[in-house]
Amino acid sequence: MVRLGFIMLFTLLLTNCKSAKIPKHLEKSLSARFYEPQFTGLMVYNPRTKDTVFNYNAERYFTPASNTKIFTLFTALQYLPEKIPAFKYTVQQDTLIVQGTGDPSFLHPYFKDSTALEFMKNYKAIKLVTDNYSNEKFGPGWAWEDYDTYFSPERSAFPLYGNVVSISNTDDLKTYPEFLKSQTTYTLMGKRRDFNANNFYLKLTRKSPTEVPFVLDTTMVKALWNDLLPGKVELIPSTTAKTDQILYSIPSDSLYKRMMHVSDNFLAEQILILASSTVSDTLDADTIRKSILDNQLNDLKQKPKWRDGSGLSNYNLFTPLSFVQVLEKLYAEIPRERLFNFFPAGGVSGTLKNWYAGENGPYVFAKTGTLSSASTLSGYLLTNSGEVLIFSFMNNNYNTSTNKVKEHMQAILEYLRDNY
Template identity: 25%
Template structure:
């Protein structure tokens, strides 16, 4: 027996050492590039969309944990955190690989705010496929006198071409250049311009959205460019009241710059006998979903949901989008009693989701390569997206570069949904949902503090 112990101990030591080495190597290759943009760690813009692809998910590159989390130790760690002004808390933390529940606080469904985008983006990729694209098309009527600009529901369509953007979205400028070449070849220099946004039935404004969000999301249409923002200045909030007309006017300007005079611009249905002049394809659904999650893009999230409704044979409307999202979440096993969804972007305060559904979506995305975009699109704490300016306090610094999570913020609600790898190398999926309380400052501080506590946990 003594001889066996002498053989087992060195073997276990070597196995643990190898596991730590593999985990460390994975973190070096995956997390260090994420940290390059962190002012507390280094300089550079390695994760800037104009330079490199978003950093990949951490989990697939890690070996087995050196120790597993003990639920009691984790609970003691989280429960010891200050909660002044926090309000109601519903939380769930599980082993991301096995689903074992490690921590739970509260129960029932709560308003998810933008954490709902984790669910709607997952459904979009699952139903539409990660490689699906949407075309914006120019067509010519049989008489040769009218060009029709037909929207295909590309939520990231731009006006001017953004050559330095990565990935590069489709643009009306590119479409106008191709269209002008075709018209010039036909000897046509003057046309009327019609625009067709009838792919989506509307109404473009979800009645469950408070009017205060008119600056956070534009009316949803099948033809929109630059998120219907007349000004592309940073933090510009104004939205065009008629996004389709706004896009058509830009297109007319691009045609004029290429020698094609536009005599009039009006909404029209596309004639059945019109012939295509040119088209530009959107980014694939997977890339759109990454933008939805990283930037909490309300317009794109809702547009993707309406595309799902069309794919399922229903009209593209707020009500049909919500109904389809409900059905698809039920199909995927991500639905619990008490849940209700009214949109795809989380603006509606009447949305109700359980932390179990959110955690289930994160685990599903981690396990299925086809859905991996969901975890890859989650912001990195203190580094990218909507978490870029967070995790700066002393008690949350250890979460920087380690926590990947979707934020959720509307009045009285703050949430964080994502995953993290503990100090012992164990991947955890979590959903933390707060409501009420003294305000956003207290809630966000606790969310950052709590997830940083997960990242630094040696809770064996």
């Protein structure tokens, strides 16, 4: 008994020694000259013991970049079913009346889901309601010059092809959808599309495929639908019909995983629109963000300024503590294997493929975030002792390369892995 008591006391002293050592080391690391010109916050939390391992500016607000998608994921898991609602509808004789739900998978370049199209082919006439979307096509605080970039497509009630044209030049100029090839030409300039018109350009020297957002004006929408279902689809502003039936498309988890792994802004924006479709016929991402903050997340110690689903907006402001709180909720509610599958794995997948590689497999499962002078990382860390730590590491206003910031973050997370 005496021997056992000695072992327990020794273990307790060793644990306390480690616990004291880690904050001192991290504090020293974050006090280094490298961090002086920038703004940095880090929170590390043990969900098993409910202990805060380390807190450095965790209650301060930061521009989160794509870490915002963690809140979008949480919202989706609260509102959306196992399969994505493709659209709402009702049938009147031989006419299908349809309201979009914001499903981004319809003929998307990655998913290429045709569930909705195959269903529509069974009807002689289709009336597509156009007035059930209440947000702007771009999010607040988005950069106007990104209008022709793959990561900034317009938001909409019934996306087609991911709201982009995919252009490639292997043996010949090819577009997806093929219909838009006639509006695509080669160029020596850098632009990919006219500012406010659907004229697309591929740089002559470009070898890899590119995706270019298109303008979702009425002419374009009509033309795309007529190409898919010639003469069948009529756009109507509203309907008195009760569109209370729902067609479902792809498994929801596949959408979440894609959003998180490649940090897909379009999917993130549309997922919030999808979530709003489950509570109202009017699609409104602003309303669903307010609802989730007022209800499921009303216990957050610092309420974020949350303006879009993707993190493209420079108006977003979140604290590391808020991310840790939401990540803890996810960890408590979702089985670990399923939850970690949503996040990029260090050294293995997604935006972490070239970072945080462990000798015995990935030790970081987390969401990256990058904007100009903003580099963030929030998620889960597996220690060599078998613990799971939740962390949020946020860097803003630095004047060095993002890779340098990432190298310093990696060194700190490796220390936690090896010493906690």
